[in-house]
Amino acid sequence: MVHLSPTVEIAPRKHNLLPSEVEALQQAISNDFMKDQGWSSDEQGRIKNNKGRTIFKPGFVTPIQKTLENNEK
Structure with a gap:
């Protein structure tokens, strides 16, 4: 017998950031x-310097963008 689990959707959560926090993330x-x-920054969300050295690992920029987008909703 196969048991199927119902699909659960989780709505994005608004983070209720302070204006100064939003500004700091936007500026970053x-x-x-x-x-x-x-x-x-590259398509993986990595930040590199002008010599190609990684400053922040892949996935740095994208969660900040998502957080800012979700905060607007």
Whole structure:
């Protein structure tokens, strides 16, 4: 006998960040800040410096973007 589990959907949670927290996250991944630091992000969310050295591992930028998007909802 096979038991099927019901599908559960979890709605994104609003994080209720303070305005200063939102601003800090936005600034951390902003193009202007990255450029000033000599950094860039890639499609995996990794941040590298202008010499190609990894500053933040893959998956750094994308959760910040998701958090900011979910906070707007």
